[in-house]
Amino acid sequence: MSSTFAALADPTRRAILARLALGETSVTEIAAPFEMSMPAISRHLKVLEKAGLISRGREAQWRPCKLKAEPLKQASDWLEEYRNFWEQSFDRLDEYLKTLQKKEKRDAGKNGSGRKKR
Amino acid sequence: MSSTFAALADPTRRAILARLALGETSVTEIAAPFEMSMPAISRHLKVLEKAGLISRGREAQWRPCKLKAEPLKQASDWLEEYRNFWEQSFDRLDEYLKTLQKKEKRDAGKNGSGRKKR
DNA sequence: TGGTTATTTAACTTAGTTGTTAAATAATAT
């Protein structure tokens, strides 16, 4: 999980994944859109491979890379556990905004003395 | 997006988020389960805050931290674009397993010439 | 005021990441 998120934390690597979603391809072709040396790309690919996000074949002198989406699924599942939370947040925002509107109508000027402790 | 994934790449920080999903709480309480100095935790919280994953209030000498799930939603949305991809993978696996079963039924006796490589 | 509790900042160490260029390896083509 850590290595998956770490791999996704780099925009170059996310772009590589996006490219690979269109289909398997060679390192040179992957590298083309980037202003970056070949070895740099090669190492990004190594990071992706270690995270299990790609696999590499051998076809003559090319090493085609292929997207492996399983770790993405795991990451997605992890995030999914927080779904209620972000949906709730919007609900709360709604609620809060309503409260605020009521207050503004009611007492347009008094400021807070109420203390709270958790 | 990068800072969100980077923040999630650390297991301590993921654990902190899990704790905060149960409710807002103080730094000391967040730190309790970890064998780690206070400043270390404090800096993890700073990382989470910079990524927009938590917000911090002030209540007497405590600084309660609160989960902010919006960046998680964004991350989830990003991953969602690959859903077809990982579902496809399972389809392919299914297919492959079926093919395999057929083969096994068909030629359940020719042994010793098949080579496999890991 | 001074003391206590909660939290952050500073200074430092160690380790890992990201990029570079130059050289090495791998397979094909002549």
Add this chain to the structure above:
DNA sequence: ATATTATTTAACAACTAAGTTAAATAACCA
């Protein structure tokens, strides 16, 4: 064999990250 094309490894520099201890802030308590 040798040259060519594709890709990786080595060696290095600059930067960032994660932890430590000790000291600084901040707000309360007496």
